[in-house]
Amino acid sequence: MSKTASTTEENENVRCKYCMSYKVVKDGKVHGQQVYRCRNCSHRFYNNGQPSKMKVKKHVIVAALNLYFDGLSVRKVQNQLAQLMGEKVDSSTIYRWIVKYSTLVSKFCEEKMNPETSGKWHEDETMIKCEGRNVWFWEMIDEETKFLVGSHLGGERTIEETMKIFESANRITKERPKVIFVDGSNSYDRAFNKVYYSRYKANRVELVKRVGIQARTTNNVVERVHGTLKDRLRPMRGLKNEKASKILLDGYVVNYNYVRKHQTIKKTPAQRQASR
Template identity: 25%
Template structure:
């Protein structure tokens, strides 16, 4: 009679790439190209076909949506601690023909703290964004720089009462200038279709910005021009 209480051997966690027809290196190249450069899904499809990889733009879209959150989550463990001065602001994007707000924050070193897509620009959205950013990074800023939007004072007094809230003309130029890089990346796309896919792309752009600015302990041994590719290779082994 078999011992029903015998403990089964622990199995290694299944790779996120299990069940995909293409190998991980092909998928990672496609995702990296899309997030790094001003390319559409069809552009990435064409680049892959030129290299002998027969796929289509819908498959590239699925890869980006599937693996971008996994890569961002794996990268958290290699991320440098953010600075204590946060520049917080909102920009806007159109999703399926409707304007949405994108809450973004960067620190004094240019690290993108977090991003959040919201249907509204109000105190509830600002509270949700800041609470999520602090919970994810386990960091509380000592100074927060915003524009003169009326919802911030009460939200900051509630969440970070010890922080200095700085509101001054041109004080928030750092994050406003950073918005332009996101807008530049979104321009070649043929529109964002859903809030979920838009959040994924915007978060993926933030990940890529931080990788290019060397805010992760990833790809550090690679030559300068190969650091982002090396970082993606390292992250692929973690997922």
């Protein structure tokens, strides 16, 4: 094994496989291959495109994630990998992949992606099972691109919980919308004002509450997302616990925005927003 001296110059294009930090420096070579060291977590690694400690090829993991978020149970994903790819993987390993990469990819998208939206956002929520009880899952959709700009899993429709869906959308898009369409619930007014109130006209966001027949427009915009989510949850018979549920729902959001083609626009929401 040959090793050269470390360099103190950070490499902005290389990211740590363990903590995703960009505080990475060259740390010698092993058999002619460059080794890097992370100043944040002190791990050493190769920049070879493979995630840390990966024993299975990455295309197998990608296939497993796609199958899972397309609606298969973990057991059925396991069977598909064995039958179609000849890969025998334990079901617990597949579940760990789902949790790990849902977290990593969701974090990456939130930090690095800046979706271009129409600024017309539609909010709605649906009730799902978590730990045997009913909880609310809020979703915010951009009208034109169908991009899911925000999501939140919460127990009740309180002002505090409602604020979190607005804050989620702000965090993901890094912008203020022009108008937000909601249903007639009274919880929206105070939550909206706490997040978006501005005395300056240029920064004002309009809140449009729709009830009765008018509410169908907002429901139709979000309907596809609700249907996709319910299809995913059906083989799971609900979500097991809140922490794991939030991670899996983060993965579902990434899959919806960046992987699955939307039936209406015939492309992914990410592709649609990129072409604006």
